[in-house]
Amino acid sequence: MIFIPFSAVQIEHTATSDTKFQLSTAPMWFSDVNIHVLTHDARYGDTNITSGNPSITAGNGLSYRDINIQDLFFMNSSAGDNTKIIAIGAIMTEARKKELGVF
Numbered sequence: 001m002i003f004i005p006f007s008a009v010q011i012e013h014t015a016t017s018d019t020k021f022q023l024s025t026a027p028m029w030f031s032d033v034n035i036h037v038l039t040h041d042a043r044y045g046d047t048n049i050t051s052g053n054p055s056i057t058a059g060n061g062l063s064y065r066d067i068n069i070q071d072l073f074f075m076n077s078s079a080g081d082n083t084k085i086i087a088i089g090a091i092m093t094e095a096r097k098k099e100l101g102v103f
Helices: 094-100
Strands: 007-014 029-039 042-045 061-068 073-076 084-091
């Protein structure tokens, strides 16, 4: 059996306004991460997120590989409907970061 060490992390955030927000304001690289929208639909995108960005309906989610969660932004899809987002994933190893050149 091959043992592959990793650290699992869970991050959650509930919007408190209709402005964009991040799950992490510091670099946090994931090898794999699942992002779940628990309450109220949410829009997602990069720092230029607007009401025209794609949305995720409550109860659904997204999956990413090799991503810096700091680069993802979210916002309420509808004004006043404060969405709750949870991300659960495996933190990228230093060896994988080096392989991808993200140092």
